[in-house]
Amino acid sequence: MKKNVLQFIGSFHQGGSERQAVQLTKLLHGDKTFNVFVATLKKRGILLEEIENIGFTDIPEYNLSSFFNLNFLKQVRNCAKFLKENKIDIVHTHDFYTNIFGILSARYAKIPVKISSKRETSGMRSNMQNRIEKHIFGLSNSITVNSEAVKKYLIKREVEENKIKVIYNGLDLERLKPKENDRNKICKTLGLPLEENIKFITLVANLRHSVKNQPMLLRAAKHLKDNFPEANFVFAGEGERKNYLQDMAKRLEVSDKTHFIDRCKIIPELLSISYACVLSSTAEGFSNSILEYMSASKPVVATDVGGAREAIVDGETGYLVESNDDEAMANSLEVLLKNPAKATEMGYLGRKRVEEKFSTEIQLEEITKFYQNCINESEK
Secondary structure: OOOEEEEEEOOOOOOHHHHHHHHHHHHHHHHOOOEEEEEEOOOOOOOHHHHHHOOOOOOOEOOOOOOOOHHHHHHHHHHHHHHHHOOOOEEEEOOHHHHHHHHHHHHHOOOOEEEEEEOOOOOOOOHHHHHHHHHHHHHOOEEEEOOHHHHHHHHHOOOOHHHEEEOOOOEOOOOOOOOOOOHHHHHHHHOOOOOOOOEEEEEEOOOOOHHHOHHHHHHHHHHHOOOOOOEEEEEEOOOOOHHHHHHHHHHOOOHHHEEEOOOOOOHHHHHHOEEEEEEOOOOOOOOHHHHHHHHOOOOEEEEOOOOHHHHOOEOOOEEEEOOOOHHHHHHHHHHHHHOHHHHHHHHHHHHHHHHHHOEHHHHHHHHHHHHHHHHHHHOO
């Protein structure tokens, strides 16, 4: 008899954790090894349509205003009732908030297998949040992480090593095929300059958290501006730090070479017109952006944080530099700007690496095997 698996997704907004959770749900639903259910804390976001299109139209929503009020307890009871009524065997949560709510609900409902997730290292959570999450990990049967770097981070926090399972993010290469290939049309849509000689250096990251460290790329742009006037820098992401970053671009005298395009709904098209791509974060788990860059056959210059080294082969598919070393980032970009053939070769090898190591087929195989092992352990 097939087992019942619940994917608990925080919301359906276009974030890295949400995208991975939605993708995993679609993969499992198509595979049919398990009966798949979905629940959420916020039933909204642009990814909701993807889930509804494959048949998940009656998704229970558990709205929370706090972890410390009567509504939280009421919603836990409601969720536990849903889990019991649908005879759920595995609850898999996907971020900080669903880890807490989903694992507590599953424990209350006495669900056999409770799996939480961690996709980040330091820089995102307060000390109190870290303590709460560590307690939740203690209540979980297993914890999925998306890189060895995150696993090492949790071990340092004294989370039980034998509970932690590394399953790399898979990339849906079909989803990332551009639907438009005309450079001028893409540039017009994104509000980017049309000159054919321009080489776009692209960074895809939200503008909400300082951990994404866009100022590093702005300072690198300052180093490159005089010798490489064709280099333009694209910042794709929305958030409250936009004005601060635009002011910094003015102070560094690179505002004429920088373009803030807010949240980009045509990432494949943006990457298709990019020359090289960048990750500037001070901390990461395992960056979806890096995989997307590589899938688009673009060379990557990234800070050596989180799982970047597990994705990028330094000197082969891109370059790794120390966090906040904008001069090293500029030097690496300079090598690529001076050597188009090298940039193309790195992009080709990056794409090949994604196909061989980070495909959705590999992810599905790993997760189904992992679920079955968790069920076998619970039945001993």
